[in-house]
Amino acid sequence: MTAPIISVRSLDVHYGSVTALHDVSFDIAPNEITGLIGASGSGKSTFLRSLNRMLDHLPTVRMGGTITIGGENILHEKTDVVRLRRRVGMVFQNPTPFPKSVFDNVAYGLEIQGIRNPRKSFLSLTRLRIQHQELEASDDPIDQAVVRSLKEAALWEEVKHRLHHSAYRLSGGQQQRLCIARAIAIRPDILLLDEPCSSLDPLSTRCIEQLLLGLKKDYTILIVTHNLQQARRIADHVGFFHTGELVEFGTAKEIFGGPGKTLTREYVEGAFG
Amino acid sequence: MEAVVTDHPQGEFRRRAADRAMHWILRIIASLTVVLLIGIFVFLLKSGLRTFSEVPILNFLFGTRWNPSSFHEPLWGILPLVTGTLFVSAGALLIAVPFGLSIAIYLSYIASRRTREILKPVIEMIAGIPSVVLGLIGLLYLAPLIAKTFGLSNGLNALNASILVAIATLPTIASLCEDALSGLSHRLSESSWALGATRWTTIRKVLVPAAAPGIGAAIMLGLGRAIGETMVVLMVAGNSLAFPRSFLEPVRPMTATIAIEIREVVVGDLHWNSLFAVGLVLFLITFAINSVTDLYLHRTIRS
Ligand SMILES: Nc1ncnc2c1ncn2[C@@H]1O[C@H](COP(=O)(O)OP(=O)(O)OP(=O)(O)O)[C@@H](O)[C@H]1O
Numbered sequence: 001m002t003a004p005i006i007s008v009r010s011l012d013v014h015y016g017s018v019t020a021l022h023d024v025s026f027d028i029a030p031n032e033i034t035g036l037i038g039a040s041g042s043g044k045s046t047f048l049r050s051l052n053r054m055l056d057h058l059p060t061v062r063m064g065g066t067i068t069i070g071g072e073n074i075l076h077e078k079t080d081v082v083r084l085r086r087r088v089g090m091v092f093q094n095p096t097p098f099p100k101s102v103f104d105n106v107a108y109g110l111e112i113q114g115i116r117n118p119r120k121s122f123l124s125l126t127r128l129r130i131q132h133q134e135l136e137a138s139d140d141p142i143d144q145a146v147v148r149s150l151k152e153a154a155l156w157e158e159v160k161h162r163l164h165h166s167a168y169r170l171s172g173g174q175q176q177r178l179c180i181a182r183a184i185a186i187r188p189d190i191l192l193l194d195e196p197c198s199s200l201d202p203l204s205t206r207c208i209e210q211l212l213l214g215l216k217k218d219y220t221i222l223i224v225t226h227n228l229q230q231a232r233r234i235a236d237h238v239g240f241f242h243t244g245e246l247v248e249f250g251t252a253k254e255i256f257g258g259p260g261k262t263l264t265r266e267y268v269e270g271a272f273g
Numbered sequence: 274m275e276a277v278v279t280d281h282p283q284g285e286f287r288r289r290a291a292d293r294a295m296h297w298i299l300r301i302i303a304s305l306t307v308v309l310l311i312g313i314f315v316f317l318l319k320s321g322l323r324t325f326s327e328v329p330i331l332n333f334l335f336g337t338r339w340n341p342s343s344f345h346e347p348l349w350g351i352l353p354l355v356t357g358t359l360f361v362s363a364g365a366l367l368i369a370v371p372f373g374l375s376i377a378i379y380l381s382y383i384a385s386r387r388t389r390e391i392l393k394p395v396i397e398m399i400a401g402i403p404s405v406v407l408g409l410i411g412l413l414y415l416a417p418l419i420a421k422t423f424g425l426s427n428g429l430n431a432l433n434a435s436i437l438v439a440i441a442t443l444p445t446i447a448s449l450c451e452d453a454l455s456g457l458s459h460r461l462s463e464s465s466w467a468l469g470a471t472r473w474t475t476i477r478k479v480l481v482p483a484a485a486p487g488i489g490a491a492i493m494l495g496l497g498r499a500i501g502e503t504m505v506v507l508m509v510a511g512n513s514l515a516f517p518r519s520f521l522e523p524v525r526p527m528t529a530t531i532a533i534e535i536r537e538v539v540v541g542d543l544h545w546n547s548l549f550a551v552g553l554v555l556f557l558i559t560f561a562i563n564s565v566t567d568l569y570l571h572r573t574i575r576s
Pocket residue numbers: 015018019020038039040041042043044045046047058
C-alpha cells in the first residue's frame with residue numbers, strides 16, 4: 001500500500017455527553033474512493049466532519065485522538081482551519097448552491113482567496129451574459145478554473161449556455177454536480193461527500209458515480225452512503241461503522257464478499273439498518 | 274386519509290354552512306381594505322385635483338417656492354417640500370440601514386440565544402415609543418448637541434430630524450432584516466465554511482446577498498415609514514420654506530407642511546385643495562415605493 005494520505009488514530013468525538021465516535025483508527029490511501037457505510041446514527045457524518053474540522057462550529061463538541069493529513073495533525077488547536085478546508089473539500093447531502101449565478105458559484109472558493117472575479121454580477125441585478133467560447137479562450141485564472149471544474153464535474157455541456165443563470169434554475173442532479181464543481185475549483189487533495197446522491201434519481205446518481213470514478217485520479221474521495229450497491233460499484237475500500245465504532249475496514253471485495261465480522265455480514269446482507 | 278369521520282349528516286351540514294359563512298365574512302373584510310384604499314385615493318383626488326384648475330401642474334410639481342398665503346403673489350411650488358422629505362428620509366435611511374443591518378447580523382449569527390431573546394424584544398419596543406416623545410428628545414437634547422457640534426444658532430434641521438426618524442424606522446428595518454437572515458438555511462453557511470471561508474466572509478458574500486430580497490423589502494418599508502413620519506419632523510426639522518441645500522439647514526417636509534397649514538386655511542379654497550394635492554403626491558410616492566418593492570421581490574423570487 002502507498003503511504004496513506006489520511007491517518008486516523010484513536011479518534012473520539014463527543015457531542016456534550018453523547019459519544020458519537022469511539023476509538024476509530026485507520027489509514028486512507030491517496031487516489032482511492034473510500035466508502036463509509038453503517039446504520040443511521042452510527043457516526044459516519046461525524047467522522048467526515050472531523051476531517052475538515054466542520055465540528056468546530058458546534059460549541060459542545062469535544063474531540064480526542066489524532067487525524068494526520070499530509071503529515072500534520074489537523075486536530076491540533078494551532079491548525080489553520082481555513083487552509084485545511086482548502087485542502088479538504090466537502091459536498092453535502094442535499095445540493096446547496098449559493099443564490100448566485102452558476103459561474104459565481106464555482107468562482108466563489110477562489111474569490112474568497114482574494115482572486116478577482118472578472119465577471120462579478122452586482123446584487124444579481126446586472127447579470128452579464130457570459131459567452132462560453134470567450135470563457136474557454138480566456139487566460140484569467142478564475143475563468144480557467146471555472147471551465148476546468150465544470151468540465152471535470154461533467155456539467156459543462158449542460159450549463160455552458162447559461163452560466164449567468166441562477167444556480168437555482170438547475171435540476172437537483174445538476175445542482176449537486178455544481179456543488180462538486182464548486183468544491184474542486186480550489187483544487188483540494190481530498191473530497192468528502194456525505195450521501196451526495198440521496199436526493200437524486202437513479203440516472204443522476206449514476207452520473208455522479210461515473211464522475212467520481214473519473215475524479216479519483218486527481219483526488220482522494222471519501223463517500224458516505226446508505227446505498228450498499230453504490231459502495232460496491234465505486235469504492236476501493238469500505239469502512240463499516242456501528243454505534244460510533246469502526247467495526248471493519250477493508251477492500252470492497254472483502255467487505256461485500258464475505259466479511260470477517262458477523263455484524264458486518266449482517267449489515268451488508270440487509271439484516272438491519 | 275379519512276381521519277375525520279362524519280357522525281351524522283345534520284352536523285355535517287351545519288359545519289359546512291359555518292364554513293361558508295366564515296369564508297364570506299373573511300372575503301368581505303379583505304375586500305374592505307381594497308375599498309378603503311380606493312376611497313382614500315378618491316378622497317385625495319377629489320380635492321387635490323381642483324388645485325390644478327388654478328395652478329398649472331408643472332408649476333406645482335417643479336416650482337421652487339411654496340408660499341400660498343402671500344397676498345400679492347402666492348406661490349405653489351412643492352419642490353422645497355419634496356426636497357425636505359427627501360433629505361429627511363434619505364438621511365434617516367443612511368443611518369438606520371447600516372445600524373439595522375448590523376443589529377440583524379449580530380442577532381442572527383453572532384449573539385448567543387440568551388442575548389437574542391433579550392435584545393430582540395427590546396429593539397421591537399423602540400417601535401412603541403410615540404413619535405412625539407422622540408420629537409421631545411430631539412428638541413431637548415439633540416438640538417443643543419447638534420448646534421454646539423456644528424456651531425449653529427439652533428439645532429433644528431434636517432440632520433436632527435433624520436436621526437430621530439432613523440430611530441423610529443430602526444425596529445422595522447432591524448427586525449425585518451433579522452427575519453430575512455435567520456430564515457436562511459444553515460447549509461448555506463456550512464457550504465461556504467467548507468470552502469475555506471471565514472464566518473465574516475460567509476456573512477458578507479453569501480448570507481447577506483442571499484437575504485437581499487428581504488433586506489430590500491425591509492429598507493423599502495422603512496422608507497415608507499420615514500416619508501410618512503409627521504410628528505418628529507413637525508417638531509425638529511426646523512420648519513423653514515427655504516430650499517434646503519444641506520443637512521444642517523432647516524427643512525419642512527410635505528407631512529409637516531400639511532399638518533401646519535391645514536389649521537389655517539378655509540375649507541374648500543385653493544390653499545385647502547393644494548394641501549390635498551400635496552397629500553396626493555405623498556400617497557403616490559409611497560405607492561410607487563411599495564409597487565417597486567413588490568415587483569423586485571417577485572422578480573428575485575422567480576429567478
Ligand atoms: N449536532 C449534534 N448534537 C448532538 N448529537 C449529535 C449531533 N450530530 C449528531 N449527533 C449524534 O451523534 C451520533 C452520530 O451521528 P451522525 O450524524 O454522525 O450519524 P450518521 O452515521 O451520519 O447517521 P445518518 O446515516 O443518519 O446520517 C448520533 O447518535 C447522533 O444523534
